[in-house]
Amino acid sequence: MVSQVLLSVQNAVISFGGKPLFENLTFHILEGDKTCLVGKNGSGKSTLMNVIRGLRDLDEGKLWQLEGITIGYLRQDVVVKPEQTVKDYILEDLKKENQSEAFTYRMEMVAEPLQIGLSDLMENLSGGQKRRAALARALVEDPDILLLDEPTNHLDLEIIIWLENYLKSYRGAVLCVSHDRTFLANISDKVFWLDRGRLLVCPRGYKFFDEWSTGLIEQEERELHNREKMLEVEVAWASRGVRARRKRNVRRLALMKETREKLRQDKSAFLRMMAKIEIEGTEVEVSSKIVAEFIKVDKSFGSKVILDKFSLRIMRGDRIGVLGKNGSGKSTFLKLLVGELQPDMGKVKINKDLEFSYFDQARKELDPEASLWSTLCPSGGDHIEVMGKSRHVCGYLKDFLFDPEMARHSVKTLSGGQKNRLLLAKVLADPKSFLILDEPTNDLDM
Known part of the structure; x- marks a missing residue:
């Protein structure tokens, strides 16, 4: 039917x-x-x-x-x-x-x-x-x-x-x-x-999508390669004969120039489609092995108890995943850690040298009216310090799959995934000694 x-x-x-x-x-x-x-x-x-x-x-x-x-x-x-x-x-x-x-x-x-x-x-x-x-x-x-x-x-x-x-x-x-x-x-x-x-x-x-799409991509790659080889042969042949049959071959060379430009555009689009985000790693140390500690922490909202006599010690180098059902207190835990909330009872001790980089799932750090450029360079200029190295803002944006012409676009024109990539670029340019990622993969490409 x-x-x-x-x-x-x-x-x-x-x-x-x-x-x-x-x-x-x-x-x-x-x-x-x-x-x-x-x-x-x-x-x-x-x-x-x-x-x-x-x-x-x-x-x-x-x-x-x-x-x-x-x-x-x-x-x-x-x-x-x-x-x-x-x-x-x-x-x-x-x-x-x-x-x-x-x-x-x-x-x-x-x-x-x-x-x-x-x-x-x-x-x-x-x-x-x-x-x-x-x-x-x-x-x-x-x-x-x-x-x-x-x-x-x-x-x-x-x-x-x-x-x-x-x-x-x-x-x-x-x-x-x-x-x-x-x-x-x-x-x-x-x-x-x-x-x-x-x-x-x-x-x-x-x-079946990966198998199907991989086949299409491989076919396109072969076609681009064949077009490139054919163009090389055509250009070599026409260049040798341009003096003997000048008018016809001049027209042919002009047509080949257009063909070369179309091939360049298609290859560039193909490479952009295949591009992946590039993120440099770094190690930022604090003086003590203990970077944060929860000591018998209580936290409630009305009659709902989120934390009850909760204790935890976070050591330098730890990689911690925070899991729990919706409403169980994951975001509350993170806000207690960075000082946005205070415990009802108990104590949250933070190392005096500790600095936080916080990726917020609500993306509150992004100004919708600002451009991508000014988001990364709020004080002006065209360079940004990335892990101690000076990078041109357009070059750094390319690491996160943004075309240079997008640098002057406003944040509000971006998709959800593009906003996440921009916030990642902002956070990772100057990673502190404690990196907190709240739902960082939401809306991101595979």
Whole structure:
């Protein structure tokens, strides 16, 4: 049985500042599809989501959707109003006439496995708990097309497994952006790959994506090599005969110049696609072997106990992973460590020589209005000190996969993954003696 087309995009073109982001993009979303949308940071995944949601018009091309279908969306950022309960948050965008008893029952059925209380205040929830509330908000409407933007960020493994099972049996279509490879492999039966303005379709799930995409990349590499060899032969032949048949060969050499420039652009784009972040390592020492110590620390919020007579000694050279369920106190522990919070009882002792570099998952250190350049060089100039060495800001940005022309772009124009890369660049330029990373891999490429 052929599945019904719910939404179709034909020959789409979208540009930013005169530079095409997509060209001649065509795809279809069918009833029951479980599709993952992959691509490097800044390739346009969020933009494409906004096109499907009707929040971004195409510069060229056509978008069609089946009359009467509904589209649900799990957003990355959760905006909370004062005194707003989880129930109020879920119902916020729902029309009054749709808030039936059946809907209330469905809301309770979704909230229970997500382990959120409908009467809880949103402002009192941890980042992971807020994420669950946002997930409930997207799921309870039971939309025909469900768009998920990084659904596993901040979620416990238990909740991720529940979500996988829920989506496998979901009757509607799912389009998911995620950097969680295992999650994508478990839920998808199709892959949309955004690559250099193109959308390529892998007709099988993410389990087969690496093999499929590697084959395409190797084929492209061979074609680039063959084009280069053919061009060398053509140039050598034309150069020898240019005097004998001047007019014809001058035209031919001009055409070859254009061909060489196109080859150079294609090779440059291919190398950018294959590039990886380069991070230099360094050792920063403090005078004592003990760098921090928690001594019988108590910390509560209202009646909720986070830490009870908690003791811990952190030694120089330790590499510590902080694990725990949403709301168990991971962020509270880190804030106690850096001094943003004080214990109710007990003591947190910090070595006098200790300095912190803190990568905050909320990215509060990034000014949305600032440029990438001024973010790394807030005092002006065009060089930045990176681990004691002077680097040109554009060269340092290239280490984190930013093209030089992006240096003057504002932070607010970046995707979530690009913002994370910029914050990593800022933090790692001058690493202190204690590096704290709070969800550093969220939104980052594989």
